[in-house]
Ligand SMILES: Nc1ncnc2c1ncn2[C@@H]1O[C@H](COP(=O)(O)OP(=O)(O)OP(=O)(O)O)[C@@H](O)[C@H]1O
């Protein structure tokens with residue numbers, strides 16, 4: 184089972200959009216896929232039309248009083264299941280803090296799901312917290328959407344330091360530019376300035392496209408409602424790069 | 429992902445009223461109908477119906493756009509796979525790789541899969557959505573079109589993970605339109621060739637004679653293939669028939685004349701023991717490729733010495749087996765057994781027990797023994813306690829098989845399902861125990877023969893793997909037994925016969 188986390192300390196950079204589209208593509212290829220919406224705001228859960236409700240909440244899961252698999256919901260797509268968000272996830276940090284091995288709990292919970300899934304995506308809330316430490320421990324790959332602006336590169340540096348300083352598991356970090364606007368000079372400059380040689384930044388650039396914004400109205404992944412669109416092709420390309428790592 | 433399915437069909441001989449189905453579902457869900465598709469369906473099995481005997485049904489569906497294999501099983505979730513250009517007959521290794529192929533290959537073994545029938549059907553998929561416009565249930569309509577239909581029209585409700593209540597509501601709505609649960613499309617192996625319903629008031633010994641006669645025929649059917657060593661399966665099936673005979677004699681004691689116990693129980697024990705050594709070696713030989721996969725440090729090639737060792741041993745013990753089965757003793761046993769069964773069948777004098785009474789008695793007794801045995805198992809119980817419990821489970825299983833004709837079919841299947849899970853855990857625990865010990869003694873024999881060290885080390889690795897497998901089975905025991913012994917399950921067992 185491979186665990187891929189869509190993560191950035193910053194908000195609104197396209198984490199959820201990426202997790203939803205790539206999870207859909209993985210499942211479409213036949214990989215048994217689970218997306219865990221860890222964000223109490225439940226954006227990914229909303230996109231799949233699932234109710235943001237987990238019986239027993241964060242505490243039930245974290246204390247293992249409620250088996251994780253009981254919370255899983257099928258999406259409308261073959262091979263793709265969702266572990267929904269719940270408003271109680273806003274306290275997940277505190278719940279984790281009360282447990283033994285507090286940075287490894289998420290990883291343990293995911294192990295229980297290993298027989299059922301080949302690929303797991305984690306859609307993370309934007310923060311540095313005990314939840315994100317758990318995400319680091321649980322993931323094989325951190326997928327980091329970056330908006331091509333100077334500030335976002337600084338957060339990216341912070342993030343690589345956070346990973347480097349982490350104890351235990353250090354996932355592979357794959358960053359990529361998201362919501363890029365070629366008409367903006369700054370965007371072009373930043374994209375060109377970044378060295379791709381060390382393989383830290385993906386070749387695929389996801390441009391800012393109105394079709395991607397429409398996901399919220401259509402409540403579906405882009406390749407599901409516009410399979411031949413440019414936006415769908417971008418995510419296919421990105422998935423091909425991430426899959427090969 | 430799909431969690432489970434329920435198949436319904438119209439009352440006898442009636443067609444499917446699609447509009448009515450859609451209307452009934454439409455009162456609870458938003459129904460989205462997919463387009464209709466024509467499918468050419470081929471039913472596939474080995475010539476001797478091995479898949480059917482294993483509780484499986486394999487269908488090859490070809491539509492204009494795609495080709496699919498669909499496997500249904502009597503006791504659990506099925507599997508499906510997309511296929512291209514399959515032609516029958518074909519060997520299991522021609523199927524697309526995956527769960528489906530593995531499930532089919534186990535019972536089919538080296539036999540070819542052939543087309544046993546073909547028909548045209550019409551399929552239609554309905555998606556049921558909730559108020560959030562989320563798909564919560566899928567329903568598949570499947571109607572005969574041309575050709576001799578292997579089944580009536582069916583409506584299959586596919587439950588989606590996390591939406592069990594919605595699926596249950598859909599089933600209720602469909603039942604309200606007059607649809608009924610389809611009888612299991614696949615017969616469970618032990619029901620094969622037997623009428624599902626017999627008179628509970630018939631004398632018990634008549635039912636026992638019929639069952640024993642069936643097992644005797646199975647022995648005869650498998651004997652030639654066994655003697656010629658065509659395939660290990662012949663010996664296996666022969667042994668199953670012997671084991672069932674022995675179990676039936678034991679369960680039937682209260683209703684059988686005394687010589688059955690004093691003469692025939694020992695006679696069949698001899699026969700069983702005669703066949704054991706070859707089968708044990710067959711099991712290792714069949715498992716060898718799997719065992720190769722357990723190795724981490726050692727190389728699969730290091731098992732070559734083990735394979736040679738097994739083959740040499742097998743040649744020796746097979747000679748003894750063939751001698752035994754060609755002997756005067758066996759021929760006499762077999763002829764006398766026919767006579768004994770004839771006499772039993774028309775015995776005027778009987779024990780006074782009816783088939784129904786004996787069934788209730790035997791099943792209850794065996795069930796209580798399993799429950800008591802399982803409850804006494806604690807974390808520190810020795811392996812022998814679990815072994816003993818496994819035997820008790822087997823007795824119960826045989827009782828459920830022999831008396832299948834006189835107990836409630838649906839309840840029986842539920843009970844057998846629970847019992848199977850428990851038997852599976854106990855079986856894995858015990859088999860790893862036995863294999864571990866056997867491998868150790870094989871390794872010793874091989875060392876004495878001067879086999880190179882790598883080969884012996886590889887054996888050590890296999891033993892290590894078995895150790896951890898055994899621990900795993902042990903850890904699963906509590907849950908499996910808890911499920912089996914839950915009040916509802918036990919009540920069902922104790923009242924299996926009460927319905928008729
Ligand atoms: N490539 C894109 N082009 C246009 N709009 C985009 C693109 N990617 C994301 N968006 C939009 O930007 C908004 C934020 O995206 P998204 O929710 O995926 O970010 P996020 O990082 O998950 O946010 P949060 O930190 O709040 O969880 C959404 O409205 C989304 O539709």
Ligand SMILES: [Mg+2]
Nearest residue numbers: 198199222226
């Ligand atoms: Mg988000």
